[in-house]
Amino acid sequence: MATYVAASVHVKPDTELSFHAYPEDDRVTVDLGQVPGAVTLFLPRSEIDRLAGVLAEARESLSVPSVKAAA
Secondary structure, eight states: OOOOOOOOOOOOTTOOEEEEEEGGGTEEEEEESOSSSOEEEEEEHHHHHHHHHHHHHHHHHHHSOOOOOOO
16 A cells, blocks of 8 residues: 655745755755755656756746636
């Protein structure tokens, strides 16, 4: 049986963002916030690129006017 955990972080202007590189493992950890309440992402290089792409798409979606359907 697998165990799953979900965590949410609201990133605000004063939220600390940092990372630590592990070149020998070709990965990084990215910290969002501080203890208590911090979330750490463990990312191999390929997932850094994928996360960057998702964030770029998310930013772009805020620039596109949304169309509301008539009821």
